Amino acid sequence: MLGLSLREISAALKQGQVSPKELCQKCLSLIKETRFLNAYITVAEKKALQQAEESEKRYEKGQSLGILDGIPIAVKDNFSTAGIETTCASNMLKGYIPPYNATVVQKLLDQGAILLGKTNLDEFAMGSGSTDSIFGPVRNPWSYSKQYREKRKQNHHRADEDSNWLITGGSSGGSAAAVSAFTCFAALGSDTGGSTRNPAALCGLVGLKPTYGLVSRYGLIPLVNSMDVPGILTRCVDDAAIVLDTLAGHDPKDSTTIQDSVGPFILPILKDVSKLCIGIPKEYNAPGLSSEMQTLWYKAADLFESKGAKVVEVSLPHTSYSIICYQILCPAEVASNMARFDGLEYGHRCNVNVSTEAMYAATRREGFNDVVRGRILSGNFFLLKENYDDYFVKAQKVRRLIANDFMKVFNSGVDFLLTPTTLSDAMPYLEFIKEDNRTRSSQDDIFTQSVNMAGLPAVNIPMALSSQGLPVGLQLIGRAFSDQQLLTVAKWFEAQVQFPVIQFQELMDNCQAFFQHEKMASVSLK
Template sequence: MLGLTLREASAALREGKVSATELCQRCLASIKETSSVNAYITVRDAGALQQAEAADKRHRRGQALGPLDGIPVAVKDNFSTAGVETTCASKMLKGYIPPYNATVVQKLLDQGAVLLGKTNLDEFAMGCGSTDSIFGPVRNPWSYSQQYREKSAQTGQISDEDADWVITGGSSGGSAAAVSAFTCFAALGSDTGGSTRNPAAHCGVVGLKPTYGLLSRHGLIPLVNSMDVPGILTRCVDDAAVVLGVLAGHDPKDSTMVQEPFQPFTLPSNLDVSKLCVGIPKEYHAPGLSRETVALWTKAADLLENAGAKIVEVSLPHTRYSIVCYHVLCATEVASNMARFDGLQYGHRCDVDNSTEAMYAATRREGFNDVVRGRILSGTFFLLKENYKHYFLKAQKVRRLIAEDFVKVFHSGVDILLTPTTLGDATQFKEFIKEDNRTRSAQEDIFTQSANMAGLPAVTLPAALSARGLPLGLQFIARAFCEHQLLTVARWLEKQVDFPVLRWQAVPDREHPVLQHNKLASLP
């Protein structure tokens, strides 16, 4: 039942082959079975079942609201959900229950989607591993795959279950893991510098970052206002297109949105890439890029060329400055956005009452982790009067150059860019935490954050397994508001690589179920 695509599950609901209640119950059971993954912060057992029962009534009357009616979904815990705790995985917001829904959440509910719960993340979405949550780190479901364990044992990298698991990527690791572990059919993430695409690549699912201004940010607790976008995580490209069609469209509550109406689209069944010009950015051959990822990148380019596409090398010369520029702009906006959490108006308040200043300081020291406090301090430094033009203004100018690089490439006749998503497969947790948050973000987001700087749409899809039996993803980047072309090309490649699907399977004498492939896949 859970192996169906979103579109297949929707058809099964309309035809009465399965009920929304049955689907919801199976997803809730799967959440319990895979609790070791720690993908969820909040699970809405009773509320989700009530929504599923309402969907069943609509289906029996032949009044389904749309393709998501009765479909179980999950939402990252930095989207406001009316009556449901929204924490951003931080002590600062623990216990906060919003009085309203984020616009994208409301659109899901208006279409009859069943909200299973809120997913885990790095605190306030500041991370690339989903390891910095007050609720504990998210574990990659592929850590439990039979093939990964066999490969790890062969190389001596496995000792015990607690030591060898790998990260999901972040910050939307809970959403990616929830989809990968078959607990829901789609999930919302957020993407500021790669926070949807990075975990999607590591968890073997599809991660879509839409064009800035296409999806409403109203109700998304902000990290970097000028780069944040809601992201979509699904198990196949076609499902991402379905969810995009539901979520996109103007929202008067978000002044950064475009006002042109969005026309939902269906991806063509007869996929043709023969007339495309695909650019390969030479700057993306970055230090640390694994040989496996290079081989996969090359193989994908060969597949496109053999199908008639024109493959050209292109240059994005300011890419090398992008990650540094991103960190300056990210820290400055974080310093501004986090100022609202002062212990008076929003969030946690400490017990210190001898002065307002002391209360502010103690509240923020208790409520934020080291990563958040570090970014606030960095951003405040960059915004000081004597530093403003040397850091913030200069970073804004570099950002414009980065965006113009993309414009020049697309104006030269290139239709779409093909790049890696990450340097390699997912890192073991015990190795990941040896580096500080900023260093890890520079490594993990190196191929993703420039699309956020330019506001462009990008999608990652799983394309092969590494020698360790872990997913490797590839990324496409397109012109602004060209999601149809972006997802069409991604679906074409998806059909060529035929990535293996995982299934949870109970094994005697093991505390947790393991994942089995429906077939094996390896690098071509």
């Protein structure tokens, strides 16, 4: 039941095969059983059950609100949720309860979706592994898949050894783990440089980054206002389209949203791709790209070509400057956004009373981790009067060149770009944390970040399992506001590759085995 698509579970609810309350209870129970994944920061059990009861009454009266009515979802903990703690995984906001819902959250609730809780992330979404949270790192459910465990045995690791589990990617790793572990049917993430697509690729999910301006950012606690986009994580492309159909459209509270009417995002079945032109950016053969990832990328290109699509090599010449550009623009906007957390109006406040300046400094030292403080310091340096033209202004000019690269390619007749999403499959935690946050982010967002610079839509589609038995995903990029066409092609690709998702019972068996092992270990330590 928990492995069904949105359409399938909606049909089951309408036919009375399961009630909204029963479905909600199943998900809540599974969240408890898989709590060692650390996917959730807050589980809103009481509110979720109340919403489920309301949904149940609507179904009894034949007054369902739509396809999402009664379906459990989760939301990354940097979206404001009325009456539910919103922390951004930071001491600065621990205990903060917003008085309002983010627009995307409200739209989901208006359609009857059940909000199970808030998911874990890198503090203030600054990271690419979901390992820099005050609540601890998120574990990838694929760490417990049968395929991966068997590969570990072959490499002479103990089957129950858990000292080096896999990261989820970030910063929306909690949302990715929640969906991948079947605790919810869809989840919201945020995507500033790849933070939805990156964990989707490592967790075997569809991860959609919509066109900038298609979905409201109101109520999303900002990282980089000019690049932030609410993202969608699901187990299939159709589900992503259903959620996007609910979220997309103008919001008077967000002046950057599109004024024109959009949707409906109903995906036709694409049978003929012979009229498509797929571009392969040569600059994406980047240092660090695993040979296995490169092979699967070329295999996917061959698949398109074998079905009649035109596949051409293209050039995005300023790609190599994207990460450097981002590492200037991101801290600059972070410095501006984080200035609001001063200990006066909301959030953490220290007990230093020597002076206002001392209170500011102590509050921010206690409230932010090293990563956030480092970006604030860098951003303020780039924004100094004597540095502004040399850093911030030049970075903005490079950003325009990056956007122009994409525009030229799409104007040349290319419909979509096909690229890797990540350099490789999921990395073991102990290996991942050897590098600092800044270095990790620059490496892991290399294929995704420039899309945010240009404001384009992109989606990760799971393609295959690596030699380690772990998910590998590829990215499709489209021109601005081609989201429906992008998802239509993604759905075709998904049908061709038939990615093997973790079977629910298999996941549960392995999770239960680990949980029992962990309990026994804790008993022996006592």
